[in-house]
Amino acid sequence: MRRIDLREITQAVKELSIEANTIANCDLRDALTASIEKEVSPVGKAVLGQLIKNQDIAKFTNLPICQDTGFTVVFLEVGMDISFTGGIVQDAVNQGVREGYIEGNLRKSIVKDPLTSPVNTQDNTPAIVHIELVPGDKVKITLMPKGGGSENMSRIKMMKPSDGVDGVREFILKTVKTAGGNPCPPIIVGVGVGGTFDYVAFLAKKSLLRKIGERNRDPEIAAMEEKWLLEVNKLGIGPAGLGGKVTALDLFIEVFPRHIATFPVAVNIQCNAARVKTRII
């Protein structure tokens, strides 16, 4: 049994919070660069160029890629041959977020009680923490600061089983069309299908951890991802919603078995500031 002091988790989460908000991943930068070629609108091309420039400035100045530094969502894959010492895992994660957002001068966006006391917690905690037990003696930490604008345009629908695959396609296209320029396109479309009302949203969120261009392992679902991405890009929303061909950089689908009487679908929209960083301890 390997012992891990939870201070290591705190330190990693702190560093990932700053890194995720200031350094864009290569796959995102490459996808934006490639999309300039595909875009036909001169305004759209200019927007894409500005987004890349913004990422470069953020990286070299240590400033956030976007002023909205998000709700911090943390996915932990914890090896079953690990024993944590020094407290509770969730507390260690929150402490890392707290230290990272304060030291990194990142905007604090979380209010305490949404109904009775919408007062800022001043340190961007609590984080949303998803924990999964896996074989082995390592911990994989994946941190995603999720912007409010794109989260607001995300949707869930409990469809009828008879709505079928066509119903899923229609729901995705309708959600993206309704979102228009609000979620800061070019977006990434994360889709969950199956499970329960709560789990389908998790699936959609988890799909957004994939690198751009990474297809579902099931070839049939991978084909749907490619086909529906093309359809999304025919909606004409374009970069920043100013019209054009590049509305989305990718579309990911994650599935799970469903109840015979239900057909849950979730569309979690990610914005151009798609921030995901990972570390293995």
Ligand code: SF4
């Ligand atoms: S949706 Fe994304 S890019 Fe737009 S303001 Fe929010 S975090 Fe920034």
